[in-house]
Amino acid sequence: MIKALGQVMLYVNNQEEAVTFWTERLGFTVIAxxxxxxxxxxxxxxxKDSETSIVIHDxxxxxxMNLDTPSLMFFSENLNALYEELKSKGVTVGELVDMPNGSVFNFADDEDNYFAVMEKG
Known part of the structure; x- marks a missing residue:
């Protein structure tokens, strides 16, 4: 089961200016x-203890990388079970991948928009 929307990916022309905007003008904290x-x-x-964060990308x-849709990262407490459940329901899923921050996979909706899920308890 998906637990939460954990991260929203924000695509910007200048990462440093975007970080300055979010931190200095809005008072956000750099998490990573x-x-x-x-x-x-x-x-x-x-x-630092916010449930949802913004990840700023170039x-x-x-x-x-041909990523057109907004990029959302959902969190799940049991990634393998969710992966198998989505597959059994006919959802298009990508491979399970080990990343530095944990395992992750992507899935597509019926319009081929892809979203990601990361294991996080």
Missing amino acids: NEDGQGMKWIEVAPS KKLIAE
């Missing part, structure tokens, strides 16, 4: 600043 595997992203949230790099 990751740079690896050819991608850099910065995660911001109203506070718009040009995302365009090269």
Whole structure:
């Protein structure tokens, strides 16, 4: 079962300016600043214990990956069970992938918009 909407991906032209906007103007906190595997992203949230955060990505790099729809990251406490449940219901799912922050997979709706789910208790 999906537990929560955990992250919303925001695609911007200038990541540093976007971080400045969210932190200095809106008072958000930087939760993570990751740079690896050819991608850099910065995660911001109203506070360190917020249930939902914004992950700021470079718009040009995302365009090269052909990601057109808003990117949503859902959280699940039992990723394997959810994966099997969605497959059994005929939902198109991608492979389970181990990432630095935990396992993740994507799934598509009926219009081929893809969304991601990460295991997080």
